[in-house]
Amino acid sequence: MTAEWLLLLAVVDSTFCGYRAAAGRSALIDKRRHYGRAMRRGAAWGFGAVLLAGLAIFLALAASSDPDALRQDLKRAGDRMLQVYMPYAVVLGLAFFARAWPSVDVRSLTSTLVFGPLTLLRVPVLVAGIVWGVMSAPRLVVVALAAFVLTMMLGMERALGRHYRRERETRADAASPARSQPT
Amino acid sequence: MNAGDPEISDLIVSIDSETLTRVPVRKADVAGTFRTRGNKRAAAIVEAMPERDGWLDPDFVDRLLVGVHCEMQRVSEEFQHGQRVAELLHPLLAALREGGVPRPLRVVDVGCGTGYVLRWLAARGGIDDDVELVGADLNLALVDEARRLAAVEGLRVRFVAADVFRLEEPATIFLSTGVVHHFRGDDLVSFFRRHDLPSARAFAHFDFQPSPLAHFGSWLFHAARMRAPLAKHDGVLSAVRAHSGQTLVEAARGGAPGFLCGLYGTRLGPLPIPRSFHTLIGLRADHVASLTRFLGPRASRLGPLE
Numbered sequence: 001m002t003a004e005w006l007l008l009l010a011v012v013d014s015t016f017c018g019y020r021a022a023a024g025r026s027a028l029i030d031k032r033r034h035y036g037r038a039m040r041r042g043a044a045w046g047f048g049a050v051l052l053a054g055l056a057i058f059l060a061l062a063a064s065s066d067p068d069a070l071r072q073d074l075k076r077a078g079d080r081m082l083q084v085y086m087p088y089a090v091v092l093g094l095a096f097f098a099r100a101w102p103s104v105d106v107r108s109l110t111s112t113l114v115f116g117p118l119t120l121l122r123v124p125v126l127v128a129g130i131v132w133g134v135m136s137a138p139r140l141v142v143v144a145l146a147a148f149v150l151t152m153m154l155g156m157e158r159a160l161g162r163h164y165r166r167e168r169e170t171r172a173d174a175a176s177p178a179r180s181q182p183t
Numbered sequence: 184m185n186a187g188d189p190e191i192s193d194l195i196v197s198i199d200s201e202t203l204t205r206v207p208v209r210k211a212d213v214a215g216t217f218r219t220r221g222n223k224r225a226a227a228i229v230e231a232m233p234e235r236d237g238w239l240d241p242d243f244v245d246r247l248l249v250g251v252h253c254e255m256q257r258v259s260e261e262f263q264h265g266q267r268v269a270e271l272l273h274p275l276l277a278a279l280r281e282g283g284v285p286r287p288l289r290v291v292d293v294g295c296g297t298g299y300v301l302r303w304l305a306a307r308g309g310i311d312d313d314v315e316l317v318g319a320d321l322n323l324a325l326v327d328e329a330r331r332l333a334a335v336e337g338l339r340v341r342f343v344a345a346d347v348f349r350l351e352e353p354a355t356i357f358l359s360t361g362v363v364h365h366f367r368g369d370d371l372v373s374f375f376r377r378h379d380l381p382s383a384r385a386f387a388h389f390d391f392q393p394s395p396l397a398h399f400g401s402w403l404f405h406a407a408r409m410r411a412p413l414a415k416h417d418g419v420l421s422a423v424r425a426h427s428g429q430t431l432v433e434a435a436r437g438g439a440p441g442f443l444c445g446l447y448g449t450r451l452g453p454l455p456i457p458r459s460f461h462t463l464i465g466l467r468a469d470h471v472a473s474l475t476r477f478l479g480p481r482a483s484r485l486g487p488l489e
Contacts (some may be wrong), residue, residue: 023257023408024254024256024257024408024409024410025253026253027252027253027256027297027299027328027332028332028335028336029302029307029332029336029338030306031300031305031334052293053408104262104263104266104267104270105451105452105458107262107263108262108263108458109451109460111261112400112404112459113263115261116400116403116404116405116407116408117403119407119408120403120406120407140434
C-alpha cells in the first residue's frame with residue numbers, strides 16, 4: 001500500500017497546489033468555477049508527475065542489476081516518507097473537518113492555527129519526508145529518484161502559478177485588471 | 184516597522200479630497216520618505232516601480248492596487264469576513280427598523296476598495312430590499328473595478344468615487360474594514376467627528392485587534408498567502424499600526440458624542456483569547472436596547488456602549 005498512499009497524497013497535494021495557485025487571482029464572489037478548474041488542473045498535473053515518477057522508478061528497476069533489492073530499498077524509503085507525510089495530512093484533514101462547522105470563529109481558527117502555518121511548513125515537510133526516506137536506503141539511485149520526486153513536488157505550485165498567469169481564467173473575469181497585476 | 188510608519192499604498196497614490204482628482208506622485212519623494220524612516224524594504228519596493236519622468240506610473244499603480252485588493256479579498260474570504268460583518272449588520276438593521284428609521288436603510292462602506300464586503304453582502308448576505316448598499320472610495324481605479332465585478336455577477340450594490348461623508352444620499356450606517364488604523368492622532372478624532380450626520384444612526388468599523396501575537400500572526404499569514412511585496416509589507420504593517428480598543432473608543436467618544444460607542448467581538452467566547460479583528464460600534468442611544476435584543480446570544484460580545 002506504500003505506493004498507493006504516496007500516489008494519493010501526491011495527487012491531493014497537487015490539487016491543493018492548484019487551489020493556492022488560483023487563490024487571490026479572481027475577485028468575484030462566486031468562485032466555484034474558478035477554483036474547480038484550478039483544482040482539476042492541479043490534480044491532473046499531480047497525476048502527470050506521479051506517472052513521470054513511476055516511469056523513472058520503472059527505468060531504474062529495469063537498469064538495476066538487483067531489482068529486488070532496489071524495490072525493497074524504495075519500499076523502505078516510501079514507508080519512512082509516509083511517517084512524515086501522513087501526520088501532516090491527518091492534521092489538515094481534521095482541520096477541514098472542523099471547518100465544516102458553520103462558525104466564523106471556528107473557521108477563522110482553523111486558518112490561524114492550521115492552514116496558514118501548515119502552508120508555510122509544506123516545503124520543510126516535503127524535504128524532511130524525502131530526507132528521512134532516503135536515510136533508510138542511502139544509495140545513489142534512491143537519492144536520484146528522491147531528488148527527482150522532490151523537484152517535481154516543490155516546483156508544482158510555482159509551475160501552476162506561472163501557467164495561471166499566462167492563462168485568462170474565465171471569460172466573465174477576463175478583463176479584470178487583477179489578471180495583469182504586476183506581481 | 185513601527186506604528187508611526189506609513190503604508191506604501193498610502194504614499195504611492197495621492198488624491199485631492201476636495202476635487203477627487205489624482206495628484207502625480209514623485210517616486211524619489213516616496214522612496215526617500217521610507218529611507219529617512221529606515222524602512223529599506225518599503226523604499227526598495229517603491230524604487231522597483233516604473234516611473235514616467237520621475238513620477239510614479241499611475242496605470243501601474245492602479246493595476247498594482249487592484250491586484251493587491253484581490254489578494255486581500257482572498258484572506259478576507261478565508262477568515263469569513265463577509266459572514267462576520269453580516270452577523271453584526273443584521274441585528275443593527277433590525278434595531279433601526281424597529282426604531283422607525285426612514286427607508287431605505289443605506290449602508291455605506293467607507294474606503295470600500297474593490298467592494299468585497301458589500302458585494303459579498305449583496306450576493307450571500309441575505310440583505311432585504313429596504314437596504315441600499317453603497318461603497319465609497321476616493322480611488323477611482325478601485326471603484327471602477329468594484330463596479331465591474333458587481334456588474335459581472337449582477338449584484339444590487341452601488342459604488343461611487345466620492346468623499347463618503349459628503350454623499351448626496353447620506354449613510355444610515357457607516358461600515359469599514361481595515362480603514363481606521365490609517366487615521367492617527369487628531370485625524371482619528373476628526374474622522375469620527377464627520378460621522379455625526381443627521382442621517383447616520385450607527386457605525387461599525389472592523390479592524391485588526393492588537394495583541395502580543397498579532398504581529399507574528401500577520402507576518403505568517405501574509406508570507407503564506409500574499410504574492411505582491413507591497414501586500415506583504417502593508418499587511419504586516421497594518422497589524423502593527425492597529426489601534427487598541429481603548430484608543431478607538433476614546434477617539435470615537437470624543438469625536439462623535441452623539442453616538443454611544445463601544446467594542447464588539449474582542450474575545451473568543453468566554454476564553455481570554457483575542458480575536459484577530461475587533462469592531463468599534465457607534466449607535467444612537469434610542470437603538471441600543473433593540474440592538475442588544477436582536478443580537479441574542481451574541482449580545483455577550485458587546486462591550487459597554489457609552
